[in-house]
Amino acid sequence: MSERPRLTVLSGPSGVGKSTVVAHMRKQHPEVWLSVSVTTRHPRPGEQNGIHYYFVDNDEFDKLIANGELLEWAVFAGNRYGTPRGAVLEKLDNGVPVLLEIDLQGARQVRESMAEALLLFLAPPSWDELVRRLTGRGTEPQDVIEKRLEAAKIELAAESEFDTTLVNTSVEQVAAELLALLGAA
Template sequence: MAAHTGGSQTPVPPGTKPRLTVLSGPSGVGKSTVVAFLRKLHPDIWLSVSVTTRKPRPGERHGVEYHFVDHDEFDKLVANGELLESAEFAGNRYGTPRLAVEQHLAAGEPVLLEIDLQGARQVRESMPDAHLVFLAPPGWDELVRRLTGRGTESPQVIARRLEAARIELAAESEFDVTLVNTSVEDVVRELLALMTRI
């Protein structure tokens, strides 16, 4: 698979329908790192900004990392069918605004979603043409090391994440392709090729 090298734009080949790519995988596998590196190289690839009821972490900005809403606002989005998918994790709710995704695809832009397993399954149901990519760790021990090495979460939260990770790893066969995150650069090159392939 070859990475796109021409200029700063990453256009969809002529005559090709823009693709919705869903990147998922267990917590701690490096999804955010991969996405950040991809968008640094190709800022024209549109990444959907999720809605969440979680409180902002230091440095996070509304509308950039997330759209921060309260539970009542989130309920309204769900009731009005404005979310492509939604999920709850560790007491917080997350969702993908449907309209923005549809608008960018209609404009011919490749769209990337970085969501969890539950969300990926919902997207598969509502948008069957979406391409589901599973980001896997090199091994279980490495995933445990990454999760416990963050130092930002309590042992109880880490335990929940590890249990969730076992479930998520078991769902790998539901995805169209698996990329093993041994090198961020390699994964980004392969992901970019998948997003722009005819």
């Protein structure tokens, strides 16, 4: 590859299906590199350090911020999450398409630090569908669902800040559109 690929950021409200779309695309195209986030939260059963996340304590996270080693970072549900800058730049320099799957706050930080990045907004087919997905998980108490719905309203209102909107009506279709935008198709 002669030209360096653009960093691609996929964002959108909680419950819209970001990780499902990304997992589907990467199953067929493992050459697309998905950045592994650093987090201060504890591993869940089955999660492995360096594969699902890089698990660090608060002191280590503070050092990463202080040394400018994070492309973006955010606080979510009391834990901090961030994207290691070095690994992303190394992959891009080597011509590898890089995808970040991050929240709105992180996407805004990437826009500030890497203006050339392509920001993609994954939208639900409708508000009712998003509500169904968030409440249909059956894994969270009602107060957590209410917080997610409030956050989703704010996130949906930020759609115009993104370069392109993809509507998640079909995981297969959106994964194909995402792949084409990554330039890996």
